[in-house]
Structure formats: C-alpha cells, structure tokens
C-alpha cells in the first residue's frame with residue numbers, strides 16, 4: 001500500500017514509519033529540510049520536498065496515495081491558518097481523484113479538557129485547550145468530506161524508548177536536580193507507548209470503513225508525581241520535585257505547555273472493539289524506556 005506521511009521525522013512519525021515499513025507499506029513523506037531528506041532516505045522512505053505552509057504544492061501527490069497520515073500539526077502560532085489551508089488543499093485534491101483516499105488525522109487529548117475522575121470517550125463534547133481548538137474545525141471538515149475516508153486518531157501522551165513526553169524529566173533526574181512538576185503532582189496524563197500508537201494508525205488505515213473519532217491510550221490516567229518519582233528513582237536521584245504554577249509554565253514554555261497541567265483520563269474502547277487494537281505496553285513502568293534507564 002502507498003501512504004503519504006506528514007510529520008515522519010517527529011516523535012510520533014518516527015515510530016510510525018518503522019511500523020509502516022514493517023507492514024510492507026511504500027512510504028512517501030513530506031520533508032522540509034535536507035536533514036529530514038537524508039534521515040528518511042536512510043530509513044527507506046521517499047522524501048517529498050515541501051512545507052505544511054505550501055500545501056497546494058504537495059496535496060495532489062498525497063491524495064495520489066491510498067492513505068495519508070497527518071501527524072505534523074504542532075502548535076505553532078500560525079498553525080490554525082496553516083492547518084486550515086492543509087485541510088482545504090487535501091479536500092480540493094481529493095475531489096479530483098477517482099479513488100477515495102484514506103486519511104488519518106491526529107487529534108489532541110487536550111481537546112477533551114479536564115476530566116477529573118471521569119473518563120473521556122471518543123469524540124464530542126470537547127472542552128478544548130485554546131492552543132489546539134482549531135483542530136476541531138479541521139477534523140470536522142475532513143470528516144464531512146465524502147471524497148476522503150477520514151478517521152481522527154487522538155493519542156494520549158506519547159512515550160517511547162528515548163523519552164517522548166517524559167523526556168523533560170530525564171535530564172534533571174540524571175543530574176540529581178529537581179524534576180519540574182507543572183501545576184500539581186496530582187495531575188493525571190493518559191499514556192500510550194509509541195509502538196502501540198503506530199499499530200493503531202496502521203489498523204485504522206487498513207479498515208477504511210471506520211470513520212469518526214478514535215482515542216488511543218493504554219493507561220487512562222497516571223499521576224505526574226508518580227511518573228516523576230519512578231524516573232527519579234530509576235536514575236538514582238533523591239532530589240525533591242519543584243512545582244511551577246500554570247502562569248510560570250506559560251511564561252517559560254508558551255501557552256501550549258499548559259496542556260500538560262490538564263488533569264485528564266481518556267479511554268480507547270472504540271479502537272479496541274472495532275479496529276482490532278491489542279496494545280502491548282500496558283504499564284509504562286515496565287516499558288523499554290524504563291529498562292533503558294535502569295541500566296544507565
């Protein structure tokens with residue numbers, strides 16, 4: 001199967017490329033730099049030089065493939081307009097094709113907002129973090145387009161062998177410095193290992209009759225203090241955590257970062273029941289990341 005990937009060099013995309021190639025897909029990926037070109041070529045992926053900000057230059061090529069995965073909508077200031085144009089370009093190009101391309105659009109768990117002790121299930125109602133609200137418009141437009149077969153895949157916080165969302169905990173813990181806890185250690189994050197997420201993307205690609213919203217989390221909500229404690233202990237650090245207020249987080253890291261302060265739980269029943277999803281990394285404390293840290 002020929003697929004076109006946006007975001008191949010990213011945290012999610014790198015794992016997804018590996019899974020797609022293992023499944024025998026022929027992968028073309030958007031690349032905006034020579035560095036990404038060489039990385040992609042080394043992996044066996046065909047680079048397509050282009051930028052999200054110029055979608056009409058590559059959209060025809062993308063919809064020429066059987067499937068497209070969009071995992072590149074990162075929260076830059078201009079992303080609402082950029083992603084609107086990407087969406088419009090894909091829709092316009094799809095309307096001119098004779099086949100119906102499969103599209104998997106990556107959502108954000110922060111669209112569900114605070115859930116506290118409740119569990120967010122697939123799709124609306126949303127209570128979006130302002131930095132990601134535009135994703136809802138893109139998702140709705142894509143789902144409504146009959147020229148595309150669209151599913152929205154919303155991952156929890158993605159970790160992997162090199163860290164992923166836990167990465168900012170690793171360096172201070174390794175140096176024996178306090179790990180920053182944003183807002184409160186009681187905040188819960190839904191978690192997913194990148195390998196399980198990659199399987200979720202591919203399972204959805206291979207089931208084009210499935211439309212609408214799918215969540216992907218293997219642990220519905222794990223407290224951030226527990227994550228920080230386990231990582232600090234694995235790296236031999238006894239330093240206390242340092243708590244930053246939401247205002248301090250925004251001032252230091254930008255408005256998007258306050259998403260990490262949302263106390264949330266998210267379930268993935270639809271993916272398990274309808275898409276044959278059988279995740280393997282059910283406990284992040286026994287993951288390949290923790291195995292790696294324990295021998296450092």
Ligand SMILES: NC(=O)c1ccc[n+]([C@@H]2O[C@H](COP(=O)([O-])OP(=O)(O)OC[C@H]3O[C@@H](n4cnc5c(N)ncnc54)[C@H](OP(=O)(O)O)[C@@H]3O)[C@@H](O)[C@H]2O)c1
Nearest residue numbers: 007008009010011012051052071072073074106108157158
């Ligand atoms: N990571 C998570 O825990 C998580 C959880 C839920 C949802 N998501 C969503 O998943 C998506 C991907 O997240 P990620 O963590 O993998 O992001 P990431 O590591 O920052 O990677 C972003 C990817 O998008 C590409 N990209 C960004 N701007 C581009 C542009 N103007 N033109 C072409 N390519 C561009 C980057 O290419 P370069 O290498 O050239 O920069 C990179 O390949 C985002 O929409 C994010 O909101 C992520």
